[in-house]
Amino acid sequence: MNKFLLVSVLPVLLGILTFNLCTATAVVGGASTHASNNNGIKRITMQKVSRKCGNSTVSYKCHKKHNHTATTGTKRRRSASPTTSTESLLDENWGTYWMGQITIGSPAQIFNVDFDTGSSDLWVPSTQCGSSCGGNHTFNSGLSSTYRAWNKNFYIRYGDGSNANGTFANDTVTIGGVSIANQSFAMITSAQGFSTRTADGMLGMGYQSIASGGELPVIWSMYLAGELSLPLFSFWFGPISTGSDTGELILGGYDTTKYTGCFTYASVSVPGFWEFVADRVSLTTGSTTNIIAKSINAILDTGTTAAIVAPTTYFNMINTLLGATYDPNTGWSIVNCQTKPLSAFPNITVTISGVPFVLTPLMYLEIVGNSAGYTCYSLITSLNQNDANGNPIWILGDFFMRRFYSVFDMQNDRIGLALSTSYSSVQTAPSTLFQTTTTLFPPVTTTTQAVTTTTTLPSQCYSYTTISDATRLTTAGPAAGCDQNVFSSTSTNSPTWVRFVSPGGTQLATSPPNSGNGNVCGTAASGWTNATYPAVVGQSVNAFACFAYNGNPCFGYVYWNIIINCNGFYVHGLFGPGGCAYRYCTQ
Secondary structure (H helix, E strand, O other), X not given: OOOEEOOOOOOOOOHHHOOOOOOOOOOOOOOOOOOOOOOOXXXXXXXXXXXXXXXXXXXXXXXXXXXXXXXXXOOOOOEOOOOOOOOOOOOOOOOEXXXXXXXXXXXXXXXXXXXXXXXXXXXXXXXXXXXXXXOOOOEOHHHOOOOEEEEEEEEEEOXXXXXXXXXXXXXXXXXXXXXXXXXXXXXXXXXXXXXXXOOOEEEEOOXXXXXXXXXXXXXXXXHHOOOOOOOEXXXXXXXXXXXXXXXXXXXXXXXXXXXXXXXXXXEEOOOOOOEEEEEEEEEEEOOEEEEEEEEEEEEEOOOOOOOEEEOHHHHHHHHHHHOOEEEOOOOEXXXXXXXXXXXXXXXXXXXXXXXXXXXXXXXXXXXXXXXXXXXXXEOEEEOOOEOOOOOEEEEEOHHHHOOEEEEEEOOOOEEEEEEEOOOOOOOOOOOOOOOOOOOOOOOOOOOOOOOOOOOXXXXXXXXXXXXXXXXXXXXXXXXXXXXXXXOEOHHHOOOEEEEEOOOOOOOEOOOOHHHHOOOOOOOOEEEEEOOOOOOOOOOEEEEEEEEEEOOEEEEEEEEEEEEEEOOOOEEEEEEOOOOOOEEEOEO
8 A cells, every 4th residue: 555645634733643764673772752642643541451261370360271282283372253254363461451431322331341352352241240241331222322233143152161141333433533424334243261251342444355244343444434644553561560451542544752763664465464474483591592483474462462472382492492381270381480580581582573572581581479489471372373374473562562662554554563662671680589599790800992973874964966957946936846756665674875965955845835725836736744853963854745735734744754954954765656746845
């Protein structure tokens, strides 16, 4: 799909879209700027919820009872309606999931749901389900004036035998102030195994192809109806050690105060789940790196609690390197954290599009207990499940996503990850754990000397094309100018780098040309940006570009353009618009 839309949209403030340019080999670097509450960008506060399940020996760890073997994929989260493709994901073994609020009906009826990128259905309990559905709210269709029956059966079965039955219906669904009329969802009328649930239901954010009834998922309805400022949504999960356990879902944008550096993108390889191909998974201890797997098919899934879910063969390899032992009482693996030093545990790296995303030991280990005794669990688990093309899948779940801010780009079919502000927040290991008689950090002698600090400019500051065309100035009259083939196609994900120089101006126009009417700077649809040019040398910002025409200041737009401060001048990374009579203007 194309990043350029020939649609009528309102201009938006772009503080929330500012980011810093990363190098090709690092996911960190730079500082984010303050985000603003933009029109069309909706924030939904989320909370982490815990529940106690059955007679689990670890009370806050909830897992479906199952028989664990080395050859079968028994930890399945859900198997959807038999009338369509089956979806199977890991159950929420730790009993924690991220929950937010939506409403259904007119007048609105409130529900707390699990926002799940690993499924595509929206379902909530009906009044007929009673206590067996769990949660705290049920949908009463008789109270909604906009309710419409669909008379199509809905069915979900979980790997432990729990299941839910119901019927599809249509009604108005609202998330964060964005409403969609006549949205399909399921009302559960009977269930088994859900009586202890805290969340009322599930809101799937995957592709339509895995929706149980073939219905259009809510988030896609919002996108296609033009309700989102940008065709994407993003997740941020708060630090684990603050006690607040808050998170945030943003519809139509992302928040630069919640991450550092820039996004690394990977294209969706099999639309259904948010599935992509990652370069490799490796474990590194000291100077030794063990590559576990290459070219893996991975799913970014907010509905899976574990850090990483691997096919059993690779899970066993990881457990061997961790020295972990599977515990059938909890469904997780236990590691020796009493006498084994922390430095003996490896960093686990998932490399995506050439960029390493690293989990240090305390990011994938969970310490449980008190001073009377502690147990350390690995948040790596196993699942044997194939995608629609028969490829074994890996899952990157909540404990991975807590470390990396995630963007789901619906128009360009890709996911993006950047270093989260929650990255370094980990459990504090009790002093009695990870003991060793070896001196890990011997004393060293340090000396201090004066150094001169210089700023290393991005490579784009030395490699660009100069444009001095005065007909691009906003003071120039109309003509048939067209930038469609002057700059890179948006499908390449690599902009054309240019520097505007006199007499053709030095920057892009920063207000709607000709009061939003266009027909200046040698074209009909006149391009401009309301991005704030970076003041810090070496800093870069995202520059959302609008094209003004016939009184509409944003008749069409291109996003993901970049502007860099090159110490005395600016270079612009620009994409070509999707049609002619569209041209960037300068000042």
